Amino acid sequence: MNILFIMYDQLRFDYLGCAGHPHLQTPNFDRVAAMGVRFTNAYVQSPICGASRMSFYTGRYVSSHGAAFNGFPLRVGEITLADHLRAAGMDCWLIGKTHMRADARGMARLGLAPDSVIGARQAECGFDVWVRDDGLWAQGPDGFYDPGRSPYNEYLKAQGYPGENPWADFANAGVDEDGDIASGWMFRNADKPANIREEHSETPWLTSRTLDFIAAQTGPWCAHVSYIKPHWPYIVPAPYHAMYGPGHVPPATRHPAEREDPHPVYGAWMANRVAQAFQRDEVREKVIPAYMGLIRQCDDQLGRILDHLEATGQMADTMIVLTSDHGDYLGDHWLGEKELFHDPSVKIPMIVYDPRPEADATRGTTCDALVESIDLAPTFVEAAGGTVADHILEGRSLLPWLRGETPDWRACAISEFDYSPTGQAVKLGLDPKDCRLFMVFDGRWKLMHAEGGFRPMLFDLATDPEEFHDLAKGDAHAAEIDRLYGLLADWGRRAAQRVTVSDAEIRAARGKSLRKGILPFLYDGSEVPDDLTAAYRGPARPRPDGD
């Protein structure tokens, strides 16, 4: 079997037709959902690209792998999904974005050459690279945000697009009435068509690279196809720029009560620049139709892949997963972007199609189990026929759910966010180690703990599914808060770093030291069988020193 692990960047859980969006049509996402299971309570381990992806790729919580923010390198030697799959006999390839930053100092300390196979995999989060392009070719007075090379920019230049950065000048910009560049970085331009032929834009380009990859494969493969879209800059080529308009923009999910005595961290986020922008209706009315157009384009390109798999008979032996690294507030809760723990930010789409007969029982159904993004890695290892190294992988295989079983499951989902490099950290005057947030969600109650001496936040999604009313403002819910803190404390004691010895090896080692002569409890030797003490008996031989 093959595994097609498709990730979209910043795709909200509820911006899909099959998830009930009132205006957005996504027939191809819906097509996979009809063949598989749509998990309706799937959460990321961190609502920010880099940290979230490192959890997808390691199957471990952010506090376990340590790469807690964009650009924080994943420590050398951390074992990834690709390592686990290769051990199970399946190659694991990257097509698109990872947001991985190599641990260059760690690699140098261990003498790993970046151009060796081992070094290259260490630098690429374990993947073999078909094509890597992180899709953010932002440029400023201090140069490019991404120090790497951009195969996509190279592609555009090969198509004849002029300039140093056609990603910015064409794929992510329109043209204004004066004939000037209308940058997609500016929300007022979000309703303009990107100045690029649709088939040259990012999503079709990566789809074509994916079809190239599939055509070149022989043995079983796992491909992580990782699109940058619908991530900002919010601008999309024709015809997608005109498919949706202000009339298709849902009202913002926000409430005046949220601005009354807000938690200081939440308050700092509501005051940041992107939040201020998305609090303006004209921003939502410009941006959200573009965001919907980008998703619709992703859906059409997904259709290209699905059609190819069907036409080549590979749909019957290819597992397909559709997910995202986090959501997008889009003005909900008075916020833009992601990073905090309201559902629009931390909850993700998660659709899993398993072609095998064992999964027939659940096709076209939904599952509301509390799923974490770290569950995919063990799911893939089990699907590949490997043994899940549960002393390393902290997630749990989803295959039982696909078979219609109801396994014992986790009591809560955990998510984390380290905002130490952000302006909010500066505004709050916090040391880096105090800039850490934790979410504990048990399926009904959602607690946010903030380091640095702040009170928590608490929402009851049974009575307040829109998460408007922070119940931690008063004392009425101390018991629930204590209970959720208890779940967080249990999680904090997990054995996450005992990665060099498996549980099976520990069981096998029990009692072995006796048979290797470790007997620090004998009075006269009668306590154990003679063979255990044989090496310590016999006639004393003379000492060479003659004493």
Add this chain to the structure above:
Amino acid sequence: MNILFIMYDQLRFDYLGCAGHPHLQTPNFDRVAAMGVRFTNAYVQSPICGASRMSFYTGRYVSSHGAAFNGFPLRVGEITLADHLRAAGMDCWLIGKTHMRADARGMARLGLAPDSVIGARQAECGFDVWVRDDGLWAQGPDGFYDPGRSPYNEYLKAQGYPGENPWADFANAGVDEDGDIASGWMFRNADKPANIREEHSETPWLTSRTLDFIAAQTGPWCAHVSYIKPHWPYIVPAPYHAMYGPGHVPPATRHPAEREDPHPVYGAWMANRVAQAFQRDEVREKVIPAYMGLIRQCDDQLGRILDHLEATGQMADTMIVLTSDHGDYLGDHWLGEKELFHDPSVKIPMIVYDPRPEADATRGTTCDALVESIDLAPTFVEAAGGTVADHILEGRSLLPWLRGETPDWRACAISEFDYSPTGQAVKLGLDPKDCRLFMVFDGRWKLMHAEGGFRPMLFDLATDPEEFHDLAKGDAHAAEIDRLYGLLADWGRRAAQRVTVSDAEIRAARGKSLRKGILPFLYDGSEVPDDLTAAYRGPARPRPDGD
């Protein structure tokens, strides 16, 4: 300055003259205490050799480095004291025992050759090896406990001692009345003299290797001199075997109340073989005098080193630390060996001599600050003139205490024990991940938490310094228990794995993405200075596709 980091194995905190032992004289330990500071509340991160040492050597808690039991390999790439010291320009050498097991699978995965400099340091916990001998040459039907080579056995053979394992047959055995080997593994032989000339025994041998090392040095050095003694087998050569007798054995620190409805884990330990043995008076009366003799021999050998440092003028530029990896119950609390969290097991001697004038103010004093074994690594880095990497090292430098300052300090000491490979785990029928104990000690109250659904244990050392009365048996101390669990929960959320980015690097990175063109909050660009958007402005150029 040089650093002489001397560790004794299984040396109790209270078996020193300067610690008030009524019968044991340790003039050379006392001599260092008179020159420096004796820390009277020093605790190990785990009361078992391997895990405790990995915390000393990494400056990190057991749950952070993951090597939680003897023989659990330290994961490849884990940064050690030696790495930190080399970065500060100081070599770091091993002379004796570490109990390090190399992460062979991890090294193979990263292509590290064990015989390369990098590979050898990875395999030896970062140290350069002057001589390594872990000192446990136990032998049984399944062969040697330690798969490595024994330089000490090679030394004995070179002295003419016969047989495959003179460590067992001579250094750790006497001769009985029939002329047979009287193994030191059997407590009834503990009062016999070891069948070896004293200067050939283990402690003098390692001391001579240490003097060889010191004589060969030029630049600044750190030497970890790590003795196996007074660790079992409990037998010592003449004249030390006869220096102490039953009359010098303190009464066992134990109370009938401890056996009434004991915590199930404690109960399992009281029922194990070594506990049963030490519950017999004849065992204590045989073993403890031998244990005292072994310590007295360690003290005389310490004198050789101190005399050499003084004779060569190096006492003025050599920091000296005397400590141990854990204690020894010796029948206290109805137990033998170590592993649990009563003071005889988890509390260690910690004597630090700093030759520099800044430390003159505290010479000959004691300090009751809550010290953890992980504090030594940052102490050494600071003493070597390095910058303490506090995003990796979890301990805190002790130098402020030596200067007579009173820094802000930790609220509690944490210790852990993973007993998953033990017979107690089998007896209690637990999965490996549930076989984990945690100690939280705030200087007065000591809590033991046990995974696996057990109740905690609680002792109040202010009213019960001997730790006889488990206050968690009733409900009277729920508030203290909650408070201590809160401290454990705070510790559980520490950022232990963000080892690739320092706090200083995070502070320096704040706001940098703006100047690299990441501007996902602009409506029209007026929100930021023109230079930040310059790359996104200018006349639109024609598209090559002519649309």
